[in-house]
Amino acid sequence: MFTGIVEGQGTILGVRSAGQARVLTVAADFDLDGTRLGDSIAVNGACLTVTSLRSGRFTADVSPETLSKTTFADARGGERVNLERAMRLSDRLDGHLVSGHIDGMGYLTLRETVANVLLLTFSVPRALTRFMIVKGSVAVDGLSLTINRCDDDSFQVSIIPHTAQVTTIGCKTVGDAFNIETDLIGKYVERFVSRGQEGAQDTARGIDMAFLAKSGFLDR
Template structure:
């Protein structure tokens, strides 16, 4: 589990690709402080397992599911990436609940500066947009952010100066692909209340069910 508070930006040292997977080596400092083999580190919001590390970089494997579902497949030598270690049980929870299991990718479609804030529009698919709400939480490339607007096929985020400086998002150009993880609490709520599954054959929460239970007048 992560918080979406980026600890540092690392630099891609090496990329070893196969047809549908890859291995990443990433230069970094802070996240290596207490790292052990098998630890989880979020790389641009994607939870990866440390396979090997030295005092200046770590190595992680990207399996086919992650390769095709995230923007990690587009990383090349020298790219900067957001890094965060899994949250300790006694750590501060400064962002929101982030699993590191990316829901999909988005595309930056607009960037505009307003005073000290950098606003960005990110286009995503409709099956993800239903989990996005105004003033709700969302994770973009591993950074916990607040949604400031939701439109037909996109949402708007705003980066404060410290986020512009300490994460990679502000330095990405229009058209760039980003990893998006929607709020896990919203996803669980939909699953429990509205979605049919093998364990629940009913229609979920409906207006008729609310009315029959006395919640509507």
Template sequence: MFTGIIEAVGEIVACEPRSGDLRLRVKTFGLDLAGISLGDSIATNGVCLTVIELPGDGYVADVSSETLANTTIGDWQAGTPVNLERALTPSSRLGGHLVSGHVDAVGEVLSRHPDARSERFRLRAPDSLAKYIAHKGSITVDGTSLTVNRVEGAEFELNIVPHTLEHTVMGTYVPGSRVNLEVDLVARYLERLLLGDKAAEA
């Protein structure tokens, strides 16, 4: 589990195709890897990846074909900046919201414009996710925990403060940018719970 509070921005060093899936090497720059062991999880632009190698300046992770099909990882190349967050520990502060690192779908940035010292972004989610996006609710965009300011159908707006622009990859977004979306975990479970006994039906 994660909080959606980005700890550092890293960079993709290499994307190596491996028989239908992919192996990634990520340079972590300011992310402290002192407590990271093989098998630990690091959210990389919102995607929970398992560390399989620790070369010293970052980590290596394998990416399955399922993950490639449902995230923006297939768009990445050497030099792509990525948001990084280590997994929660029992002593972590929950500064954002509970984030699983299991991306629901890929969304698109429609527009951005200045709003005082902030930037206002408009994004479009796939229609299937629209019911989970609520005004003043939480959403994760490329691993960043954010508050939804406005919703119209499958489109929603975010007001991003200067600190977030400077310390995440959001500053690089332009209209047409593809982003990883994860909807609020509580909304997912609530939907399933409301099905009652019908949840067991095929």
């Protein structure tokens, strides 16, 4: 589990094919002291497992499923990435709960500067915006960001100067692709509401007026 507060940046040193999967080699800009084999590191928001580690660099396997959902299908050597090691239960949660399981990709369609803030607008599939609300949270390339506005197929966020400086997002341009993870809690709530609690024989019906009346929420 992660927080969306990027720990630092890194550079992809190499991308190697392994059948239908890929192997990334990444050099971190910060000290990886305490990191061990098998640990999780979010690379541009995607949770990857450390498979080798030496001299400030690590390798990680990228599965076909992850390749299909993320920008890693087009990853190349020299590319800068955001890095965050997994949180401890004793850590402060400064961002929001981020699983590192990417839902899909978004594309930067508009970049504006208002005062000292970057306003970024992304286009995303409607399957993702169903889990977005104004003032809710979204992870973009691993950054925990607050949604300014959203509609059926796009959303907007604000980037303060500090975030633009210490992450890769400040250098991105219109047309660039990003890894998007929608709010974890929102996905569970939507799943619960859509299926309802009628038991194993009626899980597909969901919550309707009859269910609310039966459960005591409405006067009969």
